[in-house]
Amino acid sequence: RGRDVLNEKTVFVMDEAGMVASKQMAGFVDAVVRSGAKIVLVGDPEQLQPIEAGAAFRAIVDRIGYAELETIYRQREDWMRKASLDLARGNVERALAAYNSNARITGERLKAEAVESLIADWNHSYDPAKTALILAHLRRDVRMLNVMAREKLVERGIV
Known part of the structure; x- marks a missing residue:
């Protein structure tokens, strides 16, 4: 009870603030100011911009300034x-x-070679106890990679 209420004891931390559009940022800031809470914006103003209008985080950084973390x-x-x-x-x-x-x-001259190499590397390091992720830009490539990976699992008797 009382957890959903902003007040003077609340610190609102917004991660990936660079991806928040101006209208939404204005709503957050307004609610924080009215309640007496504090807001901490975390993000990279040069990273992905919001889909909707405005780059509020970049404007705030330009106007107010920022602290930069350099320890990774x-x-x-x-x-x-x-x-x-x-x-x-x-x-x-x-x-x-x-x-x-x-x-x-690593790199290959042809897409087909790159795909074969990717699937071979994935198959070599496959561990059912761990999670692995293969990404592709196009849906047709996702389908192709899924089929190829599944074939390797069938060959190994896993599927």
Whole structure:
């Protein structure tokens, strides 16, 4: 009881604030101000923009300012942390060079070769106790990858 009420003791934290449209952001800020609560906006103003009108977070950052976090905890290896900072700062070439020099980038000349390599790698590392994700941009590619992955599971007697 009372958990759904904003008051002067409430701190409202909004993650991915850069994806919130101006109209919705105005509603959140208005509710927070009226209640005496505080709002903390977390996000990257250069990341994905909201689908609806306005880039409220970017405007707030430009007008009020921001604090930037530079300590990365998700990546365990130092080179990965540095590469992540490079990506965040727009140094894509340097970040890709780091991933390439650490054998984390592979490529094939043809799409068919890339698909075969992807499925072979997935099949090699498949562990039913773990979750793996294969992404594709087009639905037809998703269907094709699903069929190929399922065939590998059938070959192994899993399905």
